[in-house]
Amino acid sequence: MALAAARRLLLHAGSRLGRREAVDGARRFANKRVLVETEGPAGVAVMKLRNPPVNSLSLECLTEFTISLEKLENDKSIRGVILTSECPGIFSAGLDLLEMYGRNPAHYAEYWKNVQELWLRLYTSNMILVSAINGASPAGGCLLALCCDYRVMADNPKYTIGLNESLLGIVAPFWFKDMYVNTIGHREAERALQLGTLFPPAEALKVGVVDELVPEDKVHSKARSVMAKWLAIPDHSRQLTKNMMRKATADNLIKQREADIQNFTSFISKDSIQKSLHMYLEKLKQKKG
Numbered sequence: 472m473a474l475a476a477a478r479r480l481l482l483h484a485g486s487r488l489g490r491r492e493a494v495d496g497a498r499r500f501a502n503k504r505v506l507v508e509t510e511g512p513a514g515v516a517v518m519k520l521r522n523p524p525v526n527s528l529s530l531e532c533l534t535e536f537t538i539s540l541e542k543l544e545n546d547k548s549i550r551g552v553i554l555t556s557e558c559p560g561i562f563s564a565g566l567d568l569l570e571m572y573g574r575n576p577a578h579y580a581e582y583w584k585n586v587q588e589l590w591l592r593l594y595t596s597n598m599i600l601v602s603a604i605n606g607a608s609p610a611g612g613c614l615l616a617l618c619c620d621y622r623v624m625a626d627n628p629k630y631t632i633g634l635n636e637s638l639l640g641i642v643a644p645f646w647f648k649d650m651y652v653n654t655i656g657h658r659e660a661e662r663a664l665q666l667g668t669l670f671p672p673a674e675a676l677k678v679g680v681v682d683e684l685v686p687e688d689k690v691h692s693k694a695r696s697v698m699a700k701w702l703a704i705p706d707h708s709r710q711l712t713k714n715m716m717r718k719a720t721a722d723n724l725i726k727q728r729e730a731d732i733q734n735f736t737s738f739i740s741k742d743s744i745q746k747s748l749h750m751y752l753e754k755l756k757q758k759k760g
């Protein structure tokens with residue numbers, strides 16, 4: 472309930488801000504964790520995640536992300552969005568592990584509902600989505616990129632991308648899997664999901680997780696030039712084609728959203744799964760020491 476109220480407030484405040492700044496030409500609106508700028512080519516917004524240190528998708532971050540997308544969808548002058556990160560070296564560390572560890576079932580259910588909501592909105596967006604992957608992109612970070620129509624990644628071997636859930640002792644849900652299969656094919660997805668593979672850029676390109684690699688300082692300019700190419704296609708034909716390609720996958724979740732929330736909640740509440748998450752979090756901490 473509190474989140475629904477926050478969402479209404481943010482939408483309202485954001486639209487006032489958006490209108491005021493439109494007077495100056497380039498527009499910009501920001502929540503705490505998501506910055507949206509509409510400078511550059513007409514009809515294109517750049518959405519930057521800024522939830523330091525690692526852009527983990529906390530409940531607040533998911534909510535702000537979803538609201539920002541909703542506002543862009545409602546703005547008929549926007550045809551494309553470049554999705555990127557403001558955190559150096561990290562695109563997104565994926566779902567926030569602290570939202571899935573040591574909480575109660577009602578919290579898990581609320582969190583998962585918001586994860587579903589963002590995914591459905593991104594995956595079925597009528598806008599052209601291009602990801603400018605300027606850092607590490609494990610699990611939910613990879614999920615965000617996979618929702619886009621085109622993925623440009625920085626060619627830095629320090630960065631990896633992939634659905635690594637099995638390494639954490641958890642299981643990617645069927646709709647993560649479906650989207651992976653749609654993107655890289657059944658055999659590659661089966662192997663990568665079981666092994667929890669995090670692909671360095673060259674391998675990610677080879678397997679098709681990303682579409683193009685460029686030097687780190689060219690990620691944004693390349694994303695813009697890709698966007699220009701996609702903008703040249705009539706919206707109605709591109710949108711109908713996108714819908715035709717993606718609808719069955721999205722419908723598969725839509726028809727069983729409640730059951731999926733129940734599955735997640737009971738899975739993540741299990742002692743054995745909580746133990747795995749605990750061990751993984753400890754490992755992350757120890758890496759530092």
Ligand SMILES: CCCCCCCCCCCC/C=C/CC(=O)SCCNC(=O)CCNC(=O)[C@H](O)C(C)(C)COP(=O)(O)OP(=O)(O)OC[C@H]1O[C@@H](n2cnc3c(N)ncnc32)[C@H](O)[C@@H]1OP(=O)(O)O
Nearest residue numbers: 525527564565566567568569607609610611642735738755
């Ligand atoms: C029959 C079948 C049943 C099926 C049921 C299905 C339903 C169940 C489905 C369950 C699936 C749930 C899906 C989850 C998807 C996810 O996205 S899980 C998250 C996965 N993410 C990761 O594995 C990334 C982990 N992080 C890293 O690898 C690194 O942090 C990094 C490469 C992103 C960055 O490295 P570095 O720059 O060196 O920073 P760190 O020092 O490691 O981290 C800084 C700080 O951030 C914390 N942190 C990192 N990642 C996360 C995260 N995802 N969530 C929360 N917090 C994170 C890290 O612990 C550090 O914290 P401290 O500073 O130590 O406090």
